[in-house]
Amino acid sequence: AQTVTQSQPEMSVQEAETVTLSCTYDTSENNYYLFWYKQPPSRQMILVIRQEAYKQQNATENRFSVNFQKAAKSFSLKISDSQLGDTAMYFCAFNTGNQFYFGTGTSLTVIP
Amino acid sequence: DVKVTQSSRYLVKRTGEKVFLECVQDMDHENMFWYRQDPGLGLRLIYFSYDVKMKEKGDIPEGYSVSREKKERFSLILESASTNQTSMYLCASRPSSGTAYNEQFFGPGTRLTVL
Numbered sequence: 001a002q003t004v005t006q007s008q009p010e011m012s013v014q015e016a017e018t019v020t021l022s023c024t025y026d027t028s029e030n031n032y033y034l035f036w037y038k039q040p041p042s043r044q045m046i047l048v049i050r051q052e053a054y055k056q057q058n059a060t061e062n063r064f065s066v067n068f069q070k071a072a073k074s075f076s077l078k079i080s081d082s083q084l085g086d087t088a089m090y091f092c093a094f095n096t097g098n099q100f101y102f103g104t105g106t107s108l109t110v111i112p
Numbered sequence: 113d114v115k116v117t118q119s120s121r122y123l124v125k126r127t128g129e130k131v132f133l134e135c136v137q138d139m140d141h142e143n144m145f146w147y148r149q150d151p152g153l154g155l156r157l158i159y160f161s162y163d164v165k166m167k168e169k170g171d172i173p174e175g176y177s178v179s180r181e182k183k184e185r186f187s188l189i190l191e192s193a194s195t196n197q198t199s200m201y202l203c204a205s206r207p208s209s210g211t212a213y214n215e216q217f218f219g220p221g222t223r224l225t226v227l
Binding site for chain 2: 006033037043045099104
């Protein structure tokens with residue numbers, strides 16, 4: 001079965017600090033893609049960062065980076081220099097073939 | 113920019129009504145998806161379509177049907193709405209090739225309440 005687990009339903013971080021959101025997944029596939037999506041309150045879901053499973057180098061996008069551990073099936077998101085606009089629900093997901101599998105989400109609050 | 117629009121942001125219907133949720137994308141994407149989002153359950157796939165008139169069941173298709181008569185439009189139909197279908201419904205699209213191949217683009221969502 002393809003599953004995604006986000007064990008932290010809620011997290012908070014002080015503005016300008018660093019926070020890490022955890023994600024583990026399970027799949028028997030060898031080729032897949034991993035994603036972190038952000039859903040701000042009452043706003044559209046947008047892609048934060050993407051990682052290709054065959055690439056060992058961790059993806060980075062400005063203040064967002066991932067720690068991808070393929071053997072452990074772990075894909076955590078690090079947000080540096082947290083900003084108030086980072087307050088959102090964050091979903092970890094992976095894709096194989098035509099289907100995407102999402103975790104249950106982590107609600108992140110950035111505290112001024 | 114890719115734009116995915118959904119016909120309503122908020123919708124209130126009564127039990128037993130037939131409900132249509134419409135989704136339109138403007139980037140000529142082959143693939144389109146319908147999810148429902150519930151607290152603590154994340155996003156669950158209801159149906160997806162990889163081409164006009166083609167559809168595949170997702171994880172929770174019961175009580176729903178879909179229609180894709182044109183490439184840009186993917187409709188979700190609740191034949192007889194029930195209170196347990198009260199949820200946020202998200203539409204997404206995705207191309208079959210190109211640099212955005214493995215990215216889904218989401219609409220703003222429709223919050224459906226069934227009374």
